[in-house]
Amino acid sequence: MARWRNSLKRANRYSEELEPQLEIVVTLSDIIDAMKEEMLNPGYTHIVSVTNQYGEKKDINPNDTLFLNYIKTYQTALRALGVNQDSRQGLKTAGETGNVLASLMEDNENDD
Numbered sequence: 001m002a003r004w005r006n007s008l009k010r011a012n013r014y015s016e017e018l019e020p021q022l023e024i025v026v027t028l029s030d031i032i033d034a035m036k037e038e039m040l041n042p043g044y045t046h047i048v049s050v051t052n053q054y055g056e057k058k059d060i061n062p063n064d065t066l067f068l069n070y071i072k073t074y075q076t077a078l079r080a081l082g083v084n085q086d087s088r089q090g091l092k093t094a095g096e097t098g099n100v101l102a103s104l105m106e107d108n109e110n111d112d
Contacts, residue, residue, distance in 0.1 A: 001026045013082055021080050028074040035067045 004022055008014035038044060050059045 008081070018081060021077065025074070025077045025081060025083075028070060028077055032067070032070050032074060035063065035070065039063070039067065 001022060004026060005014060008018065008022070039046075044061075046061050046064055047058050048061045049056050
């Protein structure tokens with residue numbers, strides 16, 4: 001969460017009122033990463049057999065549907081932070097535009 005908070009601060013977009021939203025974004029990000037890891041396992045199947053009173057049919061794995069719902073919720077949470085609108089400005093440095101995504105990318109480059 002500190003990485004997001006610092007990026008928002010560098011982009012002059014941080015305020016205490018964003019803390020609950022920031023926690024939502026970080027939590028959703030962690031959930032999505034864990035689900036993505038599970039879905040990339042060789043044994044994971046995206047199509048499952050479902051049996052009901054009419055017999056057996058093929059269907060999408062419920063986890064895939066849940067994953068897509070988390071992605072949509074995550075995108076909404078990013079919009080609430082004002083993060084994903086910045087991507088329309090182009091990927092300049094955070095200092096030039098107040099771009100939170102660019103700031104996070106700079107953090108990733110510095111981590112290497």
